[in-house]
Amino acid sequence: KFTADPDDPGRKGGVSIAIHKGMIDVKNITHRAVIPGRVILIEVPWNENDRLRVMNVYAPAKSEEKAAFWKLLWDAIENDDSLRPDVMLGDLNLVENPEIDRLNGGRGTDPQAARLALSELVTELNLADGWRRRHPTKRGYTFTGNGQSRLDRIYTKEDIYPWCTDWKIEHPGFKTDHNMVSVQITSENMPFIGRGRWAIPTNLLKHKLLKKQIQELAMKMQADVERAPRDRATTSPQMALKTFKTEAVRVVRDYQKTRQPRLENAIKSLQKELE
Numbered sequence: 001k002f003t004a005d006p007d008d009p010g011r012k013g014g015v016s017i018a019i020h021k022g023m024i025d026v027k028n029i030t031h032r033a034v035i036p037g038r039v040i041l042i043e044v045p046w047n048e049n050d051r052l053r054v055m056n057v058y059a060p061a062k063s064e065e066k067a068a069f070w071k072l073l074w075d076a077i078e079n080d081d082s083l084r085p086d087v088m089l090g091d092l093n094l095v096e097n098p099e100i101d102r103l104n105g106g107r108g109t110d111p112q113a114a115r116l117a118l119s120e121l122v123t124e125l126n127l128a129d130g131w132r133r134r135h136p137t138k139r140g141y142t143f144t145g146n147g148q149s150r151l152d153r154i155y156t157k158e159d160i161y162p163w164c165t166d167w168k169i170e171h172p173g174f175k176t177d178h179n180m181v182s183v184q185i186t187s188e189n190m191p192f193i194g195r196g197r198w199a200i201p202t203n204l205l206k207h208k209l210l211k212k213q214i215q216e217l218a219m220k221m222q223a224d225v226e227r228a229p230r231d232r233a234t235t236s237p238q239m240a241l242k243t244f245k246t247e248a249v250r251v252v253r254d255y256q257k258t259r260q261p262r263l264e265n266a267i268k269s270l271q272k273e274l275e
Contacts, residue, residue, distance in 0.1 A: 001029070005037035013037040015058045015090065019044070034076050034083060038069070041083060047187045053082075057090035066094055066114035074121050087185070088127055089154040091143075091178070094118065096129070100139060103148040127155035130183060131167040140169045142179040152181045163187055200252050210255050217247050 005013030014037055019026055024044050031042040039057050046052035060069050077083035094110040095101035096119060102109060122129075131140065131153065141148035156164055165184045172180040204210055224240035 001031040001042055003033035003036050003040045015040050015056045017042050017056050047189050053085045055085035055088045059093040061093045063111050067117045070117035070121055086157050091152050101150040126158050128161045130164050134167045144177050154183050213251050
């Protein structure tokens with residue numbers, strides 16, 4: 001779903017929302033361009049009979065347009081409850097707290113009138129800046145240009161915030177001047193799902209050293225099974241299989257403990273290079 005800039009649809013502005021067809025019933029999604037080229041709202045099926053409204057915003061970058069934009073957005077949704085979002089996210093092109101959300105303070109970069117207009121909108125819609133609430137003193141930036149700023153944010157309604165986890169700012173994995181912000185949202189009415197059954201991570205199955213260790217365990221199991229008819233007092237096919245599975249899990253977990261930190265360090269190193 002998208003809305004393009006009405007004056008220059010192919011070259012500037014425009015916002016979109018991508019939907020995972022395997023997780024959401026796309027036939028029952030509705031969407032509206034609240035401000036063409038700047039704000040789009042979608043409503044998706046959520047937890048049986050509930051609906052979740054998500055608003056994506058691309059605010060103007062020009063200082064003289066910022067305050068008017070946020071006032072225009074409030075005027076558009078003030079008297080229409082169907083346009084009030086449960087989640088508001090996007091590139092807001094300003095920060096509410098420059099002392100911590102801009103590198104070295106960046107005071108005076110955003111017009112005070114614009115910050116006030118956004119703050120009033122957030123208050124009226126009962127929204128919370130989840131990442132900042134989860135990390136009240138941490139510095140994290142989503143945009144790198146002449147300076148660094150946390151321009152990209154996710155707001156949720158106060159009654160949804162307690163059910164949000166994994167607030168993140170991370171590099172998307174390709175060259176861009178914006179980092180990716182994300183959050184996992186659930187619902188108090190959703191059934192509890194536990195950690196599930198442990199399984200060998202499929203990516204480890206390609207590691208030759210690990211495969212060799214598991215093959216050696218399998219060969220030992222085969223030998224034990226062949227010996228079982230002659231020595232039923234101490235072994236059996238079932239006992240041999242159980243021993244093999246227990247040892248295989250131990251070997252994989254031990255391998256994971258030594259291999260995983262190396263992978264994480266390599267990923268962090270690549271992220272630094274991308275930044």
